[in-house]
Amino acid sequence: MAAKRDPAKIAALEEDALTATARAHLVQPWPVAGSIGAEVRGGIAAGDGIYVTDQEGRRLIDGPAGMWCTNVGHRSEPIARVLYEQAMALSYNSPWYTTSEPSVRLAERLAAHAPGDLKHVFYTTGGSSAVETALRFMQFSNNVRGRPEKKLIVSRQGGYHGSTYLSASLNGRPRDHDWMDNASDQVVRLSCPNPFRRPTGMNVPQFCDFLVDEFKKAIERHGADRIGAFIAEPVMASGGVIVPPDGYLKRMRKLCAENDILFIADEVVTAFGRLGHVFASKDVFDIEPDMITFAKGVTSGYFPLGGVMISSRLLEQLRASNHSEAMFAHGLTYSSHPIGCAVALKNLDLLEDGLLAHTREIAPYFQAQLKTLEDLPLVGEVRGLGLMACVECVADRESNNPLALDIEVGKRIDAHCQRLGLLVRPLIHMCVMSPPLTITRSQIDDLVSILRQGIRLTMDELVRERLWRG
Numbered sequence: 029m030a031a032k033r034d035p036a037k038i039a040a041l042e043e044d045a046l047t048a049t050a051r052a053h054l055v056q057p058w059p060v061a062g063s064i065g066a067e068v069r070g071g072i073a074a075g076d077g078i079y080v081t082d083q084e085g086r087r088l089i090d091g092p093a094g095m096w097c098t099n100v101g102h103r104s105e106p107i108a109r110v111l112y113e114q115a116m117a118l119s120y121n122s123p124w125y126t127t128s129e130p131s132v133r134l135a136e137r138l139a140a141h142a143p144g145d146l147k148h149v150f151y152t153t154g155g156s157s158a159v160e161t162a163l164r165f166m167q168f169s170n171n172v173r174g175r176p177e178k179k180l181i182v183s184r185q186g187g188y189h190g191s192t193y194l195s196a197s198l199n200g201r202p203r204d205h206d207w208m209d210n211a212s213d214q215v216v217r218l219s220c221p222n223p224f225r226r227p228t229g230m231n232v233p234q235f236c237d238f239l240v241d242e243f244k245k246a247i248e249r250h251g252a253d254r255i256g257a258f259i260a261e262p263v264m265a266s267g268g269v270i271v272p273p274d275g276y277l278k279r280m281r282k283l284c285a286e287n288d289i290l291f292i293a294d295e296v297v298t299a300f301g302r303l304g305h306v307f308a309s310k311d312v313f314d315i316e317p318d319m320i321t322f323a324k325g326v327t328s329g330y331f332p333l334g335g336v337m338i339s340s341r342l343l344e345q346l347r348a349s350n351h352s353e354a355m356f357a358h359g360l361t362y363s364s365h366p367i368g369c370a371v372a373l374k375n376l377d378l379l380e381d382g383l384l385a386h387t388r389e390i391a392p393y394f395q396a397q398l399k400t401l402e403d404l405p406l407v408g409e410v411r412g413l414g415l416m417a418c419v420e421c422v423a424d425r426e427s428n429n430p431l432a433l434d435i436e437v438g439k440r441i442d443a444h445c446q447r448l449g450l451l452v453r454p455l456i457h458m459c460v461m462s463p464p465l466t467i468t469r470s471q472i473d474d475l476v477s478i479l480r481q482g483i484r485l486t487m488d489e490l491v492r493e494r495l496w497r498g
């Protein structure tokens with residue numbers, strides 16, 4: 029009798045060796061239970077400039093710049109050189125007992141770019157650990173200052189701040205909390221400042237008043253003496269590139285100052301050039317936060333590094349407190365990594381030597397070209413700022429309803445675009461675009477033209493499958 033054939037083994041044999049090995053051993057981030065530890069994701073083999081090459085040898089425009097991070101583009105020789113040279117000079121030193129020159133030089137350069145009195149930096153390993161650090165610093169600070177009840181954290185629906193326990197507790201996107209535990213007792217969540225989804229009958233200035241008023245009421249309800257911090261991405265990234273109404277951030281900042289609530293600007297995405305400046309808080313939105321968290325673009329993704337810019341005033345308050353023995357018991361083995369800091373220094377050189385100016389110059393063209401996609405009936409809105417944009421699909425323009433979530437329109441568009449030469453970041457019914465900052469006008473034309481074709485093919489498919497009226 030013939031042996032029973034194991035379908036999983038047959039599938040594995042048909043896959044290439046790398047994919048099969050990944051399926052056998054890798055647990056990918058953000059998996060679903062039904063395929064956890066057995067999932068196949070497309071392999072990327074190489075990168076150069078704004079392009080990546082997949083395992084089949086197809087060259088694709090890297091639409092999301094990795095994960096909003098490869099700001100200077102792939103295969104940057106100056107950065108590769110620094111990685112090698114710093115590894116040969118000093119590959120690691122313990123930040124517990126020592127410092128390295130790159131970490132000090134970088135701190136000085138970051139302080140020069142940061143707004144107001146944000147003259148100090150605490151390095152971390154990425155964005156989640158940066159947010160976690162800012163929150164733990166707020167908690168520590170209020171403990172030392174004798175107000176241990178002032179700990180609530182205010183965040184917004186649609187926000188994304190990370191994957192560690194406390195940072196993840198702030199997240200407010202659909203599905204973030206469905207199956208996960210979180211510190212909900214420490215979080216107050218406000219509405220998403222999305223003008224496209226504002227209540228019917230409200231114009232945008234009225235919507236802005238509504239949002240500010242909501243924060244005021246939350247402060248009254250919970251008490252300013254119980255709220256420690258407000259955290260906001262200046263432009264919500266993973267929530268769908270939400271650019272808040274004019275004046276919103278300034279007014280929220282003012283309310284924080286009036287109520288002694290720390291304003292944490294989560295610039296993990298918006299810093300290091302994405303909006304044309306090293307930090308966007310002051311240069312784009314005219315606000316001076318108490319802390320700014322950063323990661324991703326600080327090394328253009330060549331090395332895991334993040335950090336928190338901290339107000340000198342806050343540190344001074346601690347030094348002047350009655351508890352000189354109180355320890356901020358928080359630090360990471362790779363805080364201040366010399367290779368990460370050396371890479372960040374070179375990355376800053378590249379930004380300052382033309383890439384920030386290029387981004388500011390090219391961003392209006394990028395936004396205008398993407399905006400032309402609004403003539404497609406599946407597209408409800410194209411929005412964005414700098415080199416961040418989102419194409420949001422809707423079932424119909426009258427109601428602006430997103431298509432039923434199970435359709436996953438973004439994934440369909442992504443699949444078509446990948447065949448045509450563009451990698452998309454699909455977010456349920458949205459496609460996010462944040463290419464490397466080195467992108468040129470003609471490359472923007474290619475990106476938009478492929479995206480248009482991808483959306484057209486998706487529309488045809490949805491009509492064929494009777495999932496959309498057209």
Ligand code: PLP
Pocket residue numbers: 095154155156157159188189190191261265266294295296297323324
């Ligand atoms: N904050 C924001 C605004 C982010 O977009 C992200 C990641 O996408 C994070 C924090 C978390 O960063 P990381 O994934 O590096 O931990």
